[in-house]
Every structure is written in C-alpha cells, then in structure tokens.
Amino acid sequence: MKLSTRTYRGAAAAILAGGMLLTAGCGAGGQADRSSHSGEQRANDGSKPAPVPIAPDGGGGAPAEGVDGGSEGRQKDDALEDSRPAADYLSTFALDVDTASYGYARRTLADGQRPQPGDIRPEEFVNSFRQDYPRPKGDGFSVTVDGARPRGAEGEVDGEDWSLVRVGLSTRPSDRAGERPPAALTFVIDISGSMAEPGRLDLVQESLGILTDELRDDDSIAVVTFSDEAETRLPMTRLKASRERIHSVIDSLEPTDSTNVEAGVRTGYDEAVEGRRRGATNRVVLLSDALANTGETDADAILDRIDDARREYGITLFGVGVGSEYGDELMERLADKGDGHTTYVSTSRQARKVFVDQLPTHVELRARDAKAQVAFDPKTVKQFRLIGYENRAVADEDFRNDRVDGGEVGPGHTVTALYAVRLREGASGHVATATVRWLDPRTRAPHERTGSVETDAIDGALWDGASERLQVTAVAAYFAESLRGGSMPGAPGLGELAERAGTLAKSTEDGAVRQLAEAIRQAQRLRD
Incomplete structure (x- = not known):
C-alpha cells in the first residue's frame, strides 16, 4: 500500500541533537551525484507526479500490506507472512537524526522501569551510534547500502530467506568551528515547578553557562523563560562584551509554577523573529520536561x-529533554514540525557533549528538507519492512516535491535506515537502489545522490564476518523492537543480544556500545 500521509504515533522524544549534532562514520557503497546544477535533475514544483526509480510489478508476490515500506506501523512476523499484494516497491521517508528515544529509554531502564512501548522509536536507537560510512568531499551526502543475513550464511529464518539491509547516509564534518556562519540562538527554558527536580533546571543552567563561554563573539543569544506564562529575560544579544550579562541571566533562573509550553514556544518564536539575523543560523532551542499543564496543551495548536x-x-526548532518524566509525544511532534531534532540529557557528561563538544561547531546545516527513497527490485525482493521511521513517512509521489517537508541534517551527521528484506527463492542480482534528495541550505537548489546493493553484498552472516558497525546497528534495532513489543526476523533473545553487545563493546572499544550492552542487561533483568 502506498504511503500517502505522514503519520504520527505516540512516541518518545526529548529534544535537540540532530541538526546541531550527531554521529560520525565510514563504509562503502555505489554513488552517483545528480545535482540540479548539472541539468540531470530538476526540482519538481509539485504540479506533476515525480518519477520513481522502479515501477510496481502489479502486485505479484509484492510485500505484505502494511510492510511495503515498513512505515505504516509495526508488524510481527505473522504479518510479514501475509500474502496480500502491495502497490509498489518503494519506501519513502524524511531523514531523522533524533536520538532522544534511546536516551530516555536508557534513563528509564536505569531507574528500574521498562519504557512504554509508545516511547520507543527504533530509528533513534540506531542513529545513536557511530557508523562506518565514507564522508563525501562536498557538502552533500555519501550513500552506503550493505547488509547481512541474520541467521548464518544460509539466511533462513523460520524457513524463509531474510536479510537485513542497511542504508547509510553521511555528511562532511566542519573543518573548523570558525568556518560556520554566526548563530542566533533563542533559548526557551522551562522554569515550571517540575523543573526543580535535580537533573532538570540545574542541568540546563550548567549547560547554558558552559555554552556561553564556548560560543563565538559574533554569535547571539536570546533567553525566554516560561512557567504559567512566558517572559523574555534577554533579547537577542551578541556575545561580544555581553557574556557576564548572559551568565547573570542564566544563574538567576529559579523554578516557579505550572508548565505553559504554548506560551513559551509562542514567545520564543516571537523573540527569534524579532532578533533574526540575515546570514546567520537562526534557531529556537527548547529546554524542558514538556509536562504541559497550563494554557494550550494540544500539540496541533502549538x-x-x-x-x-x-x-x-x-527558523528551525531544536529541543533538549530533561527529567525522569517528560511530555514525550508533544516534544517529538514540536521538533518534527519545526524542522528540528531532539536529544535527551540526564547527566553533566551528556550535557557537555551536546552543548560543548557538538553544538558550537554544528549550528550550521548541510541539507534542508532531506528525504530518502529506497526502491526494491521486484525480481529479487518478495517483501521488505523499514524498521522504525513510522512518523517520518512521506508519500512516494512526494519524494521530489520540494514543498513537502523533509529532515534537516548538519555537518558530520549520519543517518541509518535498517530494512528486513525477504528475497525470492534463488534470487540473484540487484536488490535495491537508495536515493537521497535534499535542498541546499542557502540556495535551496535540489540535489540527489544514489547508492545500490546486489544480492552478493548481503549474503554474509550477520554475526560472523559482517562489519562491527553493521552488527551494532542490528543489535540496537533488535533491542528497540523488543522494548516496543515488535519483532524482526532472526531476533535473538535479550540474553544473547546482551552478550553480542558486550562482545562488540570490547572489539570496538566504544563506550556507547558498552552502555547499550548494559541497557539490554537491565531490560533482561526487568523481564525476568
């Protein structure tokens, strides 16, 4: 069935990362740049249907309904076995570099509780880890497509021929912080009573205090606070000769009454528009537990x-979520609508990574309204399912309609999409072609780049010879699906998954993978 609308499910989020930050990597995959400047691709103005890489086969042996792009909801293996035909072999979604769902799940597990299934977004688990994709030389994307079989070289899971296919996109990191354009950042800070809990307002103040010292003299900051109503504490102010004043404003913040998120967002955007700087990166940064209880609490109105x-x-929106509880669905929807991204912080170390290591150098963008479309070959592919990205689905025909929102991606970011793919018996040859389309942040000229994969590139056994980063991706996706009550072909139990994560943590010497192994062990203990 064709994905005709972007859907939203009640899912987790806390806010910022993404366009201002994220992960790095390397890998391999065929690429071909099709820039509009070369005349090979032109923007679709929305008046004509966009061309598609592979035409439907009329439904013969097509993916099961609801799993054609995997973006119409979670399906269990019995649904994957459904023989009802789908309309096409396309999967289209907006890029998403959020990581908040994974961060909040780790915090919840560490507190001895299982996350709510609706708070789990697998793509945010997968995108929380460093990848191995090559970096492009220019300002666009590299495209890597690879994969492996989840249960040995024969690839059979419950008698069927399944593979995991990884689509990886990567942007070039900034060479030096000084090369980015100046930033005009409006911080919208929750000072409601719930922010009095340790690890909320105090963590926000610590983070912004450090950031004030890290930003450049030509950057600007505005500060808006909100509780039962909103107040501008600092209009847009250049940091040069104003750092002490900014520190004083931040240090003076104290928690007060209820949470009127709508008032904060409205005032914050008013301030951002008033202080908007041409040639600068203009953003609103929302820092809150998002437990809205006053004013307009409906997400659509905000x-x-x-x-x-x-x-x-x-002006784009980014958010940082804090606290042991927060308004997950609201924050995630706000960030998506504001072309932004989310992250979650619960410790000083995490806050320093977000605000000090990443934010000052990643306030610029590499791509606006970025979308991906993966075209599976009906000659070799019987079924496929995208793991996650349910609320980032885009209609297939809107892939080249540049009036339809995509995702915003910054320098040095990677985006990963993982598919469960069922091959036809004895299939050999082309499996899929992945295309990423984006607009230049300054000129809004459209660009595209593609990568493809053949059957021989996904024949290897996942746990015996596949790249370590592909294995980490699989572990993260399997873990997310387990937490939300779904399933994937070849899914190990939590015990085996924890062991594999522990082994990968040692071989990669990656602290983030070590934390993943611990989170899986915590989930296993809670289940037992």
Missing part, C-alpha cells in the same frame, strides 16, 4: 506557530 515561522523565516 505546531501552527512553529510552522509559520519555519516557512516564512526559516
């Missing part, structure tokens, strides 16, 4: 204000 500012002024 989203209207964000959408207007995004479209008219190009």
